[in-house]
Amino acid sequence: MYRISAWKEYFFEQGTSIASVAIALMALFLTIYNAKLDRDYKELSIRPFLHLDVETSDFHVAIRNMGVGPAEIVSIATKFDTDRCMIFFRRPRVPTDPAIGTAENAFKSTAPIYAYFADPLSRLLQPDSVWETQKAPRLYVRPLTPGQIIPPGAEIVLFEVQKETLEQMQKKLQNLSSADYTDVTRRFVTRANTIPYYLHFCSLTGNYCVNQIEENCGTGSSAP
DSSP: OHHHHHHHHHHHHHHHHHHHHHHHHHHHHHHHHHHHHHHHHHHHTTOOOEEEEEETTTTEEEEEEOSSSOEEEEEEEEOSSSSSEEEEESSOOOTTOSSOOOTGGGGGGHHHHHHHHHTTTHHHHOHHHHOSSOOOOOEEEOOOOTTOEEOTTOEEEEEEEOHHHHHHHHHHHHHSOHHHHHHHHHHHHHHHHTOOEEEEEEOTTSSSEEEHHHHHHTTOEEOO
């Protein structure tokens, strides 16, 4: 009888210890899980969202951060003149990178962007059909650069018509037929929405990223 009671007491003590360990492990798991949920929630609260803003009233195209946190531009790719993307990075080259360029080389996309948007506006930009005096149209192009930070709510203009040129263009638009007016604006919007200008951007923590370059360029690339 004594031996049976001793074994019962032993197993009771061991069972209590195991239960205590199990409860402690469950508490630790819940702590880690809640910490992860907290991190995920905080990450959601700082996610950026870059949106292409196109406006035909003044013919401008911009990148606007519609998210709740800053966006850091990691790299940029363009695909204007060839079937291969030109990719621009700020960071040093690593073996897995395709073609690498410095931030300054990103400005090599200025001329292609200028020509890309001037084309659908050519009917309004011809000197003999717009200008009272012979002068070149004034267009503004500002490509993004790797490493650039875009705060939430901020808008970075990629292309716009400068004021003096815009006034002349608006005069011309008023004299166009409805069909011609629609054609000009439609071509501009179509060009803007299909611009071969791709971004890889991340939140400042680096835990959330959107890589348009991978989606649109694959492995094809060329040095800037």
